[in-house]
Amino acid sequence: MSDSERVCDLAEEQLLARIFPLLPATAATLVGPGDDAAVISAPDGRFVVSTDVLVQDRHFIRDWSTGYDVGWRAAVQNLADIAAMGARPTSLVVSLVLPRTEEVQWVLDLARGLAEACAPYGAGVVGGDLSSGDAIVVAVTVHGDLDGGDPVLRSGARPGDVVAHAGVLGRSAAGLDLLTDAEETAAHPELVAAYLRPDPPIGSGTRARLAGATAMLDVSDGLLRDGGRIARASGVVLDLDAPLRALQTDLAALAEAGRVLDVDPSRWVLTGGEDHGLLATFPPDAELPSEFRVIGRVVAATADRSPSVTVQGAAPEGDEGWDHFAGHGHPRD
Amino acid sequence: MSDSERVCDLAEEQLLARIFPLLPATAATLVGPGDDAAVISAPDGRFVVSTDVLVQDRHFIRDWSTGYDVGWRAAVQNLADIAAMGARPTSLVVSLVLPRTEEVQWVLDLARGLAEACAPYGAGVVGGDLSSGDAIVVAVTVHGDLDGGDPVLRSGARPGDVVAHAGVLGRSAAGLDLLTDAEETAAHPELVAAYLRPDPPIGSGTRARLAGATAMLDVSDGLLRDGGRIARASGVVLDLDAPLRALQTDLAALAEAGRVLDVDPSRWVLTGGEDHGLLATFPPDAELPSEFRVIGRVVAATADRSPSVTVQGAAPEGDEGWDHFAGHGHPRD
Numbered sequence: 001m002s003d004s005e006r007v008c009d010l011a012e013e014q015l016l017a018r019i020f021p022l023l024p025a026t027a028a029t030l031v032g033p034g035d036d037a038a039v040i041s042a043p044d045g046r047f048v049v050s051t052d053v054l055v056q057d058r059h060f061i062r063d064w065s066t067g068y069d070v071g072w073r074a075a076v077q078n079l080a081d082i083a084a085m086g087a088r089p090t091s092l093v094v095s096l097v098l099p100r101t102e103e104v105q106w107v108l109d110l111a112r113g114l115a116e117a118c119a120p121y122g123a124g125v126v127g128g129d130l131s132s133g134d135a136i137v138v139a140v141t142v143h144g145d146l147d148g149g150d151p152v153l154r155s156g157a158r159p160g161d162v163v164a165h166a167g168v169l170g171r172s173a174a175g176l177d178l179l180t181d182a183e184e185t186a187a188h189p190e191l192v193a194a195y196l197r198p199d200p201p202i203g204s205g206t207r208a209r210l211a212g213a214t215a216m217l218d219v220s221d222g223l224l225r226d227g228g229r230i231a232r233a234s235g236v237v238l239d240l241d242a243p244l245r246a247l248q249t250d251l252a253a254l255a256e257a258g259r260v261l262d263v264d265p266s267r268w269v270l271t272g273g274e275d276h277g278l279l280a281t282f283p284p285d286a287e288l289p290s291e292f293r294v295i296g297r298v299v300a301a302t303a304d305r306s307p308s309v310t311v312q313g314a315a316p317e318g319d320e321g322w323d324h325f326a327g328h329g330h331p332r333d
Numbered sequence: 334m335s336d337s338e339r340v341c342d343l344a345e346e347q348l349l350a351r352i353f354p355l356l357p358a359t360a361a362t363l364v365g366p367g368d369d370a371a372v373i374s375a376p377d378g379r380f381v382v383s384t385d386v387l388v389q390d391r392h393f394i395r396d397w398s399t400g401y402d403v404g405w406r407a408a409v410q411n412l413a414d415i416a417a418m419g420a421r422p423t424s425l426v427v428s429l430v431l432p433r434t435e436e437v438q439w440v441l442d443l444a445r446g447l448a449e450a451c452a453p454y455g456a457g458v459v460g461g462d463l464s465s466g467d468a469i470v471v472a473v474t475v476h477g478d479l480d481g482g483d484p485v486l487r488s489g490a491r492p493g494d495v496v497a498h499a500g501v502l503g504r505s506a507a508g509l510d511l512l513t514d515a516e517e518t519a520a521h522p523e524l525v526a527a528y529l530r531p532d533p534p535i536g537s538g539t540r541a542r543l544a545g546a547t548a549m550l551d552v553s554d555g556l557l558r559d560g561g562r563i564a565r566a567s568g569v570v571l572d573l574d575a576p577l578r579a580l581q582t583d584l585a586a587l588a589e590a591g592r593v594l595d596v597d598p599s600r601w602v603l604t605g606g607e608d609h610g611l612l613a614t615f616p617p618d619a620e621l622p623s624e625f626r627v628i629g630r631v632v633a634a635t636a637d638r639s640p641s642v643t644v645q646g647a648a649p650e651g652d653e654g655w656d657h658f659a660g661h662g663h664p665r666d
Contacts, residue, residue, distance in 0.1 A: 030379060031484055034566075036417035036550050037383035037477070039484050042375040046363060049459065050370035051474060053428035055466040084369035095386035095428070095472040126382065129472075133388040139428040139462075139472035141384060144370070151364055151372050217369050233367075 007107065008100035012130055018104065019128075022111040026124025028090040028145070038126035040091050040143065047090075048144040048151065050081035056136040064179050067106040069196040070138060071113025076198055078142035079121060080218035080276035083205025086152035087144035089123040094140050097133035110138070113197075121202050149209050157215035157234035157281040163296035164288055166204040167277025168194065169223055169250045170268030174257045177268075181261055188257050200276035207289040208280045216280040222271040224316055226279055227309040231301075238281075239310045240296035243269060247295060270316060340440065341433035345463055351437065352461075355444040359457025361423040361478070371459035373424050373476065380423075381477040381484065383414035389469040397512050400439040402529040403471060404446025409531055411475035412454060413551035413609035416538025419485035420477035422456040427473050430466035443471070446530075454535050482542050490548035490567035490614040496629035497621055499537045500610020501527065502556055502583045503601030507590050510601075514594060521590050533609035540622040541613045549613040555604040557649055559612055560642040564634075571614075572643045573629035576602060580628060603649060 007015060020033055031039035040047070054060060054074050065073075075092065082089040094114065098107060114125060123142070157163075175195030178184050185192070200218065208216055215234055219226045227238045243251065243266050254265035281298055282288055301307045309316065340348060353366055364372035373380070387393060387407050398406075408425065415422040427447065431440060447458055456475070490496075508528030511517050518525070533551065541549055548567055552559045560571045576584065580602050587598035614631055615621055634640045642649065 031418075031486065035484075035486050035488075036414040037381045037420070037475075037484075039379055039381050039418070039479070041378065042380050043378055045374065045376055045378060046372055047375050047380050047476075048370045048372050049424070049426055049474075049476070051426040051428050051460055051472075052462050053430060053464050053470075053472065055430055055464045055470075057467075058465055081369040085364075085372070087370070091382070093382055093384040093474055095384045095474075097386060097388055097470055127384055129385050131386050131388045132391055133470065134390075134468055135466060137386075137388075137430055137466065137470045137472070139384075139386065139470070141382075141426055141428075141474035142370075143380075143382070146372070151368075151370075153364065153368050155368075 005104040006100065007098050007102045007104060010104065015104070015107065015130060018108060019111045022108060022115055023125035024115045024118050024123070026091050026122055026126065029124055029126050033127050040126060042145065044145050044148055046146060048082055048085050048087040048146060049141065050078060051139065051141040052078045052081065053137060053139040065196055067109030068113035071110035072117045072197045074138040074140045075114045075117035076200060077220065077276055078140045079117065079123065079202045080200050082142050082144035083202045084216050084218040084278060085144065086149060086205050086209025086213065086216065087146050088206050089121050089142055089144045089202065091124050091126045091143045092118065092140055093127040094125060094138065095129045097131050097137035099134060099136065100132045102136070152209050152213045152216040154215050154217055154230050154233035157230050157236050157298045159236055159298050159300040160284050161214055161281040161298040162284055162294045163238050163240065163281055163298060164292040164294050165277055165279050166291040167200045168275050169219065169247060169277060170254050170265060170272040172198055172274040173268045173272025174254050177261055177263065178257060184260055187260055191257055194275070198274060198276050201278060201291055204278050204289060204291050208278060208292065211282060211289055212286045213280040213282055216278055218276045219273065219279050220276055221273040223279065224270050224309050230279065230281065231307040231309055235301055235307050237299045237301050237305055237308055237310055238296055239299050239313060242312055246293070338437040339433065340431050340435045340437060343437065348437070348440065348463060351441060352444045355441060355448055356458035357448045357451050357456070359424050359455055359459065362457055362459050366460050373459060375478065377478050377481055379479060381415055381418050381420040381479060382474060383411060384472065384474040385411045385414065386470060386472040398529055400442030401446035404443035405450045405530045407471040407473045408447045408450035409533060410553065410609055411473045412450070412456065412535045413533050415475050415477035416535045417549050417551040417611060418477065419482060419538050419542025419546065419549060420479045421539050422454050422475055422477045422535065424457050424459045424476045425451065425473055426460040427458060427471065428462045430464050430470035432467060432469065433465050485542050485546045485549040487548050487550055487563050487566035490563050490569050490631045492569055492631050492633040493617050494547055494614040494631040495617055495627045496571050496573065496614055496631060497625040497627050498610055498612050499624040500533045501608050502552065502580060502610060503587050503598065503605040505531055505607040506601045506605025507587050510594055510596065511590060517593055520593055524590055527608070531607060531609050534611060534624055537611050537622060537624055541611060541625065544615060544622055545619045546613040546615055549611055551609045552606065552612050553609055554606040556612065557603050557642050563612065563614065564640040564642055568634055568640050570632045570634050570638055570641055570643055571629055572632050572646060575645055579626070
């Protein structure tokens with residue numbers, strides 16, 4: 001144990017007083033932190049809300065992730081859920097469970113990571129709760145505004161729509177595999193960074209809605225698994241183009257890491273999660289925002305072809321992604 | 334280990350499919366659970382939001398609390414924060430961390446506890462997240478609507494106002510002390526129940542606002558400590574009447590338990606937390622909702638009398654309540 005200042009050296013209110021100044025404000029805040037609750041403007045007459053939790057030794061380990069990384073990732077994976085509805089993030093609240101021996105600096109770094117991930121989108125942290133516990137837990141709830149538009153659900157994909165994606169695929173999974181392989185941790189820092197601090201196109205959610213997106217989600221559990229969710233919710237088949245053509249950029253970015261780890265990069269691209277890019281469907285005549293690449297087509301489900309994802313008309317091989325409790329396909333759960 | 338069904342026997346989506354039907358809906362839900370985010374109606378053009386977390390072995394222990402109790406308490410302590418703003422709760426989202434070996438039945442009981450605590454107020458559970466972890470964590474975020482009114486802050490108390498309280502004081506703390514004392518666990522089941530499943534007057538928050546409350550919060554850390562928060566936020570002194578007169582009902586309800594445990598019941602009433610009653614100040618001419626009892630007066634702070642709580646003009650003796658990290662005054666932290 002070093003002499004660093006620990007969480008247990010401060011009263012809860014003292015710790016909060018150190019955290020608050022680091023957190024971003026938002027123009028939507030009518031009453032900010034410090035009262036029983038915050039009051040947030042919702043001029044649209046609706047708000048969009050989602051919650052996501054990060055747990056130490058499940059979603060991150062202390063050896064790999066700094067407090068900044070954990071704060072950044074907690075913010076981004078939540079912001080992406082708001083983007084996936086076609087909404088603009090406005091505000092977050094954060095419940096934080098910390099061991100009493102945690103360094104205060106780690107917590108302040110987490111607050112800075114949260115803040116810097118939110119800042120480009122004008123989203124503020126408007127409230128929170130602290131508790132002690134044996135392991136770090138960061139539970140974030142995020143809110144967004146639809147600015148008068150209709151939310152983009154998972155259920156609106158129609159045969160004839162194009163399937164498109166904005167952001168990167170497979171980077172986070174490759175970064176995790178590099179970190180897991182003790183000999184290759186230093187290789188490809190850009191992929192390791194993509195795992196530690198994913199940077200999805202949050203602003204593209206609103207642009208996709210304005211361009212007429214019929215269905216959308218953020219890819220948190222892998223392209224095949226999450227594509228399957230749109231397929232089942234919409235009662236359609238998402239038929240992806242040949243990855244070598246449609247996902248060429250992602251495959252190229254992963255080729256060298258694939259050679260190093262003896263992994264087929266298409267596995268990362270098709271099943272790797274946590275990049276939080278936006279997978280959307282658009283009417284065939286829609287003018288797509290430039291960051292969306294067409295990667296397939298929506299076709300009708302039939303008696304022989306249940307709602308699912310296919311690749312060039314065939315069922316994909318292998319697993320689909322990972323599951324929190326079954327731990328399927330994920331090394332640390 | 335029994336043969337009971339465990340969380341790890343199910344995929345996350347299977348577990349969610351078992352939980353969702355138990356959760357209450359709310360009229361405010363425009364898009365419910367199952368998409369990337371929920372969409373909630375906020376006709377007021379604002380929403381009120383707060384978050385609170387319960388951690389196993391900090392806020393509850395498995396030997397004492399059933400899943401139902403934990404769900405109930407997680408809901409209630411959040412609903413009380415909305416009430417304390419003078420708002421009406423509309424919707425909750427829940428992040429749940431569970432050991433993989435947790436019984437599925439325990440989780441379903443938690444969902445039922447959440448649901449039944451919310452039902453009387455029309456609040457729905459509109460989203461959530463599940464993760465595995467070594468200890469149970471229940472992080473709830475709750476939203477409310479002000480129905481066009483002004484939020485009741487902690488900072489609005491003015492000299493001349495009356496101090497009033499709705500709900501019970503000291504019951505939860507006495508129940509916890511009974512549970513902690515192995516020989517007296519079976520005594521006073523009504524106090525143990527008040528600890529396990531507090532039932533504060535959530536609906537009184539709106540009524541207090543309509544009656545002109547100038548400041549309000551819910552008593553989660555004890556009357557003296559929480560009263561001090563209103564005092565400091567408002568820059569005033571909250572002078573409480575003699576407890577034997579003003580808090581007679583609460584003291585009487587605790588008298589026998591106090592004898593059994595050799596505790597002065599006024600300690601429970603003045604410093605016991607987690608009853609989540611509403612402490613409010615009202616203008617002297619306000620017509621108080623009948624469930625509010627006047628327990629003191631607001632007086633001006635002076636050079637000799639900084640913003641604080643006094644009892645009959647004097648500083649109270651002893652500790653003020655408890656702190657999550659310092660563990661001050663709480664046996665389990």
